[in-house]
Amino acid sequence: MSMNFASPRMLLVAGGAVRQLADVLARFGLSRPLVVTDPFMVGSGHVRHCLEPLERAGLAIAVFSDTVSDPTDIVVEAGVERLEVGDYDCLIGFGGGSPIDTAKAMAILAAGGGKMRDYKAPFAADKGALPVIAVPTTAGTGSECTRFTVITDTERDEKMLIAGLGALPLAAVVDYELTFSVPPRTTADTGIDSLTHALEAYVSKRANPISDALALSAMALIGANIRTAYAEPHNAAAREAMMLAATEAGLAFSNSSVALVHGMSRPIGAHFHVPHGLSNAMLLPAITRFSVPGAAARYAEAARRIGFARDGDNDDTAAARLVSGLEALNRDLSVPTPAAYGIDEAAWTGKMALMAEQALASGSPGNNPRVPSAEEIVGLYREVWTGAAANR
Template sequence: MNQMTFHAPRLIEIGGGKVAGIAALLARLGLSRPLIVSDPFMVSSGLLERLTQPLRAAGIAFDVFSETIPEPTDIVVEAGVKRIAPHHDCLLAFGGGSPIDTAKAMTILAAGGGKMRDYKTPAVADRAALPLIAVPTTAGTGSEATRFTIVTDSERDEKMLIAGLGAMPLAAIVDYELTFSVPPRITADTGVDSFTHALEAYVSRRANAFSDPLAISAMRLIGANLRTAYHEPNNAAAREAMMLGATQAGMAFCNASVALVHGMSRPIGAHFHVPHGLSNAMLLPAVTRFSLEAALPRYAEAARLAGFAAPDDADQLAGAKLLEGLQALNAELSVPTPKQFGIAAADWQAKIALMAEQALASGSPGNNPRVPDAAEIVALYDGMYE
């Protein structure tokens, strides 16, 4: 068996209502003075009370930094670092992937100083000023279980991949009951994002014996439950399965790496402010078609696991059904093309060479079963527009 290194949080609490035990979790970890990192919607909607009420009941004092934005920037991270006070002994991230990613970047920047771009891969961000506890409220990014964060360099319009032990949460609470209020659009986008994590981890050139079972389980769970969670937001079984699948997918790609979809997705988000999960969904069918023959047995098995193909379908048929299934899924979930999203053709064309350059620079395309050159990435961007 090949040698491997596996990264994961020290502790993950999983289950409905688990967020009510936040005070006990902090006590178990020897922590008591958190800075909560969240977003304006979590505050205005009252959902943050699910976290703060049990803290108050336990007599735990906390501060809140809620100025995070949907696609974190270095400016927001720097503002967050200024809110870290000497008395804080941990960060408590509550929300979707953006608050969690912001908190990760905050603790890395607070530890090492400088600018966020100093930590962009291939740099290794292993230092953290404070331990992080992540509480996701969407079933999507898997950020609660990964050693990665994504931050936009606001001067260069570049989404930077930052990786290292400094970004790995100490602990996480995965409570599906926090996702009942997530609207259909975000349910769809985060759901496809988590499926992409699992699929890319499974076909990655860095897939391994530890990541494969997590990716396999995640594809089964997400394939069987994403449509139900989208159409029936209050379906507890579907929400629970999606939350577990998202965390498993996060652990899978944390240890096998994402590939071309994510490499191409980040520049779309940086230049055109398309939400990360949505840009992944836009790309997934085209990139899968591009990559299919280079890892046909794995893509075929993914199709069977996710329910796009029958268990006894031959690889070629299962691969074809995967392509059809991903297109049909995007249609059912109302995933727009870049054109339908409102991006002008001239603006798209003006950026695709730069986006291809940035995608390659991220390193993610190098994990793809079929490794593209810049011209092939440009052609994929060109073809997906309409």
């Protein structure tokens, strides 16, 4: 067996961990951070959780808060321009996946120049101009511990997967207390994002024993806690479990890769501006049903770990209960269909062939246990539109 496992040099996981942020920087001899965040974090005052410990330590701090949901190459270029006029020795990505992904992309683009599309997978984006310290405020993307970032090419209307060690944070500060104010819709979407990461990491053709252990642990935590975190936002035990699961799932898929759900999800986000976790949720039941024949035993074990199937269920029964369990989870978390979300049917139908082409080009579907053709991907997009997965 041969495998290559990469992770941040430090993972600080604890309630209140953000208060130790200055100490984390000091461990690495860093003192001049540019904090990359978003307008909501600034306007709501949540960014103070990040800034106050740095200010108390007397550090020189600057803030770049122009990030957007579904980060774009334009925003990354603006961030690099900000880097070039300052004297910074690190980047702190503070917020959901978008600020963290933006910080990663800024480090990569600043190191090599050119355009963000120059670093699109399969290019190995292994160089970063500055180290990134990630502080997630949602339990979902796992970006705090992955070697990936996803950036939209605005000219081509394409979400680009950028992969390499240049995107791997130096350290991650994982503090579940930062998620108490996350609204139910975001809790649901990011939670299913984590579940998708763990499930795809486990069934990926590139899975390994370490990613398996992390993925199985994450699935168990999510299955036991996602509904509680959604219904009871201030339930500390559920929030802590979901935050740990997000990090475990991030480590898992960073080292075994995602598969067909993510390959098909990114084009939905690019063309219809659906939040990433929500587009994953829309796709997950139908794509799981399609994929089960390629790895029935693995999908069955996932069902048992999540809690959808019993230990005594045979593989066929457990795999079937995985699909029905995912459908029920979507109903319980009020996941809309594309139509209910407000997407125009003609626009969706007209984009299906292009989205299938972009999904395959990303490489992620090639990791799936059952690798689809472009025609099969179009059929899955059609099934998701009609709601066939939710109505069986």
